[in-house]
Amino acid sequence: MSPTATPKGAASLRAHDVKPQPPAKGPKAKAAGLAGWVDDRAGAAKPVSYLLKKVFPDHWSFMLGEIAMFSLIILLLTGTFLTFWFVPSAGRVIYNGSYVPLKGIPMSEAFKSTVDISFDVRGGLIMRQIHHWAALMFTISITVHMFRVFFTGAFRKPREVNWVIGTILSLLAINEGFTGYSLPDDLLSGTGLRAAEGFMQSVPVLGSYLAYFVFGGAFPGEAIIPRLFTVHVLLLPAIIIGLFTAHIVLVAVHKHTQYPGPGKTNDNVTGYPFMPVYIAKAGGFFFIIFGITALMAALVTINPIWLYGPYDPSPVTAGSQPDWYMGFADGALRLFPGFFEFHVFGFTLSLNVFIPSLVVMPLIYSIAGVYPFIESWVTGDKREHHLLDRPRNAPTRTGLGVMAISFYLILFFAAGNDLIAIKLGLSINDITRAFQVMLLVVPPLAYWVTKRICMSLQRRDHDLVLHGRETGRTVRTAEGRFFDVHEPLPEHERWTLVQHETLTPLQPTATVDANGIRRVGTRRERLRARVSSFYFADGVHPVSPAELASAQHDASAHEAVESGHDSGAQGSSAPKWVGQLHGGADERPETDAYASHEDGEDPGPTAAR
Amino acid sequence: MSEHDPELAERPGSQPSTAARRDHRPDQGHIEVSDGIPEHFANPGLPPHVSRSADLDETAARRAARQVATLFGLSMMATVMFLVAYFAIDPKTYRFIPGIGQANLSNIVLGVTLGVSLMCIGLGAVHWAKTLMPDTEVTEDRHPQRSTDDARREAVKTVVAGGTASQLTRRPLIKYTLGGALGLFALPLVVQLAGSLGPLPKADLSTTFWRKGMRLMRDPEMTPIKASDVTLGSVFHVMPEGIDKSAHVLEEKGKAAVILMSLDPAVITVPKERDWGHDGIVAYSKICTHVGCPVGLYEHRTHHLLCPCHQSTFDVTQDCRVIFGPAHRPLPQLRITVDADGYLVAASPFREAVGPSFWERG
Numbered sequence: 001m002s003p004t005a006t007p008k009g010a011a012s013l014r015a016h017d018v019k020p021q022p023p024a025k026g027p028k029a030k031a032a033g034l035a036g037w038v039d040d041r042a043g044a045a046k047p048v049s050y051l052l053k054k055v056f057p058d059h060w061s062f063m064l065g066e067i068a069m070f071s072l073i074i075l076l077l078t079g080t081f082l083t084f085w086f087v088p089s090a091g092r093v094i095y096n097g098s099y100v101p102l103k104g105i106p107m108s109e110a111f112k113s114t115v116d117i118s119f120d121v122r123g124g125l126i127m128r129q130i131h132h133w134a135a136l137m138f139t140i141s142i143t144v145h146m147f148r149v150f151f152t153g154a155f156r157k158p159r160e161v162n163w164v165i166g167t168i169l170s171l172l173a174i175n176e177g178f179t180g181y182s183l184p185d186d187l188l189s190g191t192g193l194r195a196a197e198g199f200m201q202s203v204p205v206l207g208s209y210l211a212y213f214v215f216g217g218a219f220p221g222e223a224i225i226p227r228l229f230t231v232h233v234l235l236l237p238a239i240i241i242g243l244f245t246a247h248i249v250l251v252a253v254h255k256h257t258q259y260p261g262p263g264k265t266n267d268n269v270t271g272y273p274f275m276p277v278y279i280a281k282a283g284g285f286f287f288i289i290f291g292i293t294a295l296m297a298a299l300v301t302i303n304p305i306w307l308y309g310p311y312d313p314s315p316v317t318a319g320s321q322p323d324w325y326m327g328f329a330d331g332a333l334r335l336f337p338g339f340f341e342f343h344v345f346g347f348t349l350s351l352n353v354f355i356p357s358l359v360v361m362p363l364i365y366s367i368a369g370v371y372p373f374i375e376s377w378v379t380g381d382k383r384e385h386h387l388l389d390r391p392r393n394a395p396t397r398t399g400l401g402v403m404a405i406s407f408y409l410i411l412f413f414a415a416g417n418d419l420i421a422i423k424l425g426l427s428i429n430d431i432t433r434a435f436q437v438m439l440l441v442v443p444p445l446a447y448w449v450t451k452r453i454c455m456s457l458q459r460r461d462h463d464l465v466l467h468g469r470e471t472g473r474t475v476r477t478a479e480g481r482f483f484d485v486h487e488p489l490p491e492h493e494r495w496t497l498v499q500h501e502t503l504t505p506l507q508p509t510a511t512v513d514a515n516g517i518r519r520v521g522t523r524r525e526r527l528r529a530r531v532s533s534f535y536f537a538d539g540v541h542p543v544s545p546a547e548l549a550s551a552q553h554d555a556s557a558h559e560a561v562e563s564g565h566d567s568g569a570q571g572s573s574a575p576k577w578v579g580q581l582h583g584g585a586d587e588r589p590e591t592d593a594y595a596s597h598e599d600g601e602d603p604g605p606t607a608a609r
Numbered sequence: 610m611s612e613h614d615p616e617l618a619e620r621p622g623s624q625p626s627t628a629a630r631r632d633h634r635p636d637q638g639h640i641e642v643s644d645g646i647p648e649h650f651a652n653p654g655l656p657p658h659v660s661r662s663a664d665l666d667e668t669a670a671r672r673a674a675r676q677v678a679t680l681f682g683l684s685m686m687a688t689v690m691f692l693v694a695y696f697a698i699d700p701k702t703y704r705f706i707p708g709i710g711q712a713n714l715s716n717i718v719l720g721v722t723l724g725v726s727l728m729c730i731g732l733g734a735v736h737w738a739k740t741l742m743p744d745t746e747v748t749e750d751r752h753p754q755r756s757t758d759d760a761r762r763e764a765v766k767t768v769v770a771g772g773t774a775s776q777l778t779r780r781p782l783i784k785y786t787l788g789g790a791l792g793l794f795a796l797p798l799v800v801q802l803a804g805s806l807g808p809l810p811k812a813d814l815s816t817t818f819w820r821k822g823m824r825l826m827r828d829p830e831m832t833p834i835k836a837s838d839v840t841l842g843s844v845f846h847v848m849p850e851g852i853d854k855s856a857h858v859l860e861e862k863g864k865a866a867v868i869l870m871s872l873d874p875a876v877i878t879v880p881k882e883r884d885w886g887h888d889g890i891v892a893y894s895k896i897c898t899h900v901g902c903p904v905g906l907y908e909h910r911t912h913h914l915l916c917p918c919h920q921s922t923f924d925v926t927q928d929c930r931v932i933f934g935p936a937h938r939p940l941p942q943l944r945i946t947v948d949a950d951g952y953l954v955a956a957s958p959f960r961e962a963v964g965p966s967f968w969e970r971g
Contacts, residue, residue, distance in 0.1 A: 017748040055748070055749040098701055120700070121700075122700050123695060123700075123715070126719045126723065158754045194901045194902060195901060198964070199900060202900075202965065206968070207967045207968050208969065211810070211967075212810045214806065215807065217807050218813055218860040218864075255749070262656050263652065263653075269751060271746060280734045284735040287727045287730040289731075291724045291727035291729075292728065293724075294720050295728070298716060298720020298721045299721070311859075312862065313896075313903065314828055314846060315903065317917065318917045333935060334920060338921070338934065338936050340937075348967065349968070350937070352899075353965065384753060491653045492656040544650075545648070545649070
């Protein structure tokens with residue numbers, strides 16, 4: 001459509017919408033047999049048909065959460081199998097199974113039964129390895145799903161609570177993973193538990209009591225394995241399933257968010273119905289995820305505890321690393337300098353352990369959890385948002401997100417400082433120092449670079465809408481001048497680039513009212529105005545129809561429009577959307593050649609100040 | 610919109626442009642006109658539907674159906690192969706697999722057949738959905754999450770009426786005692802759990818198995834060490850004599866582990882270290898003062914002890930002072946001497962708590 005077309009209301013958008021079809025009438029539509037029996041007793045027809053007709057939008061990034069959901073199902077399934085053979089006991093036995101190198105070695109029943117699952121239970125190893133791989137898949141997909149939700153602004157009203165539930169789920173998932181890999185009581189995980197006991201001891205005042213309560217006495221004791229087992233197979237899964245159910249119910253209640261695009265509005269949801277399309281796609285996807293996990297478990301060994309041997313407090317292997325999702329916490333421990341341990345009045349305050357081990361993780365998750373509330377306070381925006389942001393259109397948020405990820409990744413890689421030192425032949429001390437410096441320097445830099453990239457991308461969108469796409473065709477005019485032909489964007493493509501709104505920073509209010517009396521709460525408002533300007537001061541407005549019309553007017557006045565460079569389009573207030581010719585500097589007066597941005601001819605990207 | 614965003618209008622300092630935009634949202638297709646040109650572009654609506662080849666051509670549709678059926682068929686075959694492999698392959702069979710090396714054949718075959726069986730179901734279903742199921746986009750309307758004002762009033766009324774009917778508001782005595790009872794009822798559960806989880810630590814963290822006169826034994830052989838056998842530059846992992854007979858072997862080992870090194874007495878810079886050792890042979894707690902990993906890596910040229918968990922580095926020539934890494938305190942030294950037979954023995958127990966810091970360790 002041309003920019004001067006008569007405005008239409010929102011209702012006109014739906015003129016061509018396809019609504020869900022009512023069920024077919026006739027004898028086949030009658031619920032019969034088992035379905036009829038169930039409906040007679042539960043009245044399920046209406047809710048079931050509502051759910052089956054539910055529309056889900058389509059996008060690859062919406063599958064990330066699905067991967068987490070399906071990994072959880074795989075974990076529950078294979079985990080249940082493992083409990084049939086695993087013995088959660090620290091009782092000492094002498095190994096006499098079929099793995100020769102361990103014969104005659106004393107070990108816990110937990111370790112022995114895990115070795116038995118791996119070597120003597122038919123198909124036991126494949127179930128164990130599927131379980132462990134699925135756990136890694138679960139945690140990574142939750143993390144990447146969180147990134148998607150954050151960068152697209154899907155956490156905004158009305159989904160703040162679901163974001164909080166999601167962050168709690170993520171935190172529980174990594175702790176569920178830790179309790180799980182600690183169960184086999186092998187040398188590697190036992191060293192991890194030893195460190196965990198050290199973390200508890202570092203708690204100010206209560207540390208030693210906490211450690212003795214959790215471990216049922218001195219480390220390692222016989223209580224921790226059965227206790228971890230209960231936590232791993234009952235307590236945490238129950239909470240995770242409960243919260244996951246709430247998470248998914250809220251998704252259904254809110255209806256899924258969708259990416260902006262032609263036909264997508266904030267008060268519709270456009271996609272495919274659950275029955276039959278998503279039953280097949282999502283159901284099929286479950287089998288694909290399960291299949292990939294099984295293939296990984298078949299072909300790539302994971303956690304070969306028989307090579308580590310049973311736990312013993314005295315030996316240790318070099319290169320001890322936790323599973324990847326605990327890497328950031330381990331990295332924090334490696335980077336936090338020792339001088340944070342203090343000795344005051346005869347007591348020891350071991351902040352060098354307490355902060356990185358027990359404060360950093362909850363702190364990171366708390367900041368993530370409250371972010372939606374911070375952002376909605378800054379914007380003052382209390383409206384519902386069902387259309388996602390393109391990350392470039394929220395440069396500050398995207399920058400903050402990348403900043404957080406870079407912080408996390410530096411901690412993560414710091415947990416491998418010893419491996420990096422060995423593989424690259426560098427000094428471990430230099431690497432550790434470098435990570436310490438990077439932890440402070442890189443995140444702000446990542447924020448700044450990301451924000452600039454986002455704004456450049458916005459300006460590129462802006463340019464694309466104003467000047468169209470280069471066609472690669474060059475046209476020579478009668479006078480001998482050359483022009484590149486630019487093709488305007490089709491309306492459906494253009495919409496995605498111009499649909500977003502930009503927010504302007506809040507202005508600080510006067511500190512005194514009309515009568516010269518100090519107003520209450522102005523300090524808070526000034527702070528809010530400052531944060532708001534941090535967020536929105538350098539926004540790039542999307543192209544408006546007026547800007548586009550004026551750009552085309554310029555183009556047609558100075559240049560020639562392909563369709564009729566004899567007369568027609570010259571000076572027309574309604575330029576035809578056939579094509580624009582962009583020449584070099586030569587068609588303009590020489591004084592003007594490089595000054596188009598200053599003299600306002602080309603509106604260009606303007607900052608929304 | 611207007612019924613659920615009145616707050617936006619009250620945004621302190623909102624600019625006219627923002628306030629003007631309040632009543633319409635471009636993302637909902639609202640547009641506003643000034644001077645004949647709309648202020649925003651209008652949503653053009655769904656792009657025209659493009660049919661797939663299977664929609665137009667029955668041959669393509671039949672081909673797609675055959676592909677789906679083939680995938681489902683492959684899945685069945687893989688399942689049968691899994692079942693055969695389960696019984697036919699002994700779980701202790703090892704074979705060389707290219708790219709993997711010596712591997713458990715049963716695990717690989719079971720995993721691959723299971724994986725293929727599952728994958729083919731999934732791929733078949735997705736292919737079916739993408740080629741044959743309707744791909745016309747369907748639109749559903751959204752409604753604000755907020756209930757209508759009437760419904761809200763009704764809910765408040767019900768709650769208030771319930772409060773009144775139960776006389777909760779009229780009889781504060783019930784209110785306060787109920788509050789007290791509900792506030793306290795969880796305490797027995799909390800106290801039972803917290804109180805019974807474990808014993809109090811008492812002095813347990815500050816003491817070890819080491820006693821005066823105990824021989825230093827090689828770990829794990831548990832043989833005594835003659836001072837004359839300790840050559841310059843050698844290192845021994847050490848446990849106290851009799852620890853393997855103790856009632857709580859692992860718990861005692863977790864505190865008593867010691868590392869013994871032999872240095873040239875001239876390089877030792879701290880007199881106390883030299884005095885507590887024997888002719889350049891010194892013994893230190895092997896439990897890291899950071900979070901308790903065994904400090905197992907000794908580099909005899911530099912005399913550095915390195916903890917493999919978090920890379921704390923201790924300099925043995927300086928009484929195991931921390932020279933790098935997140936630990937703060939030096940490793941505690943065990944005072945040793947030799948007995949009448951020339952074996953190394955402890956001259957006294959550890960003088961301070963070994964292992965990670967805790968509040969009351971002093």
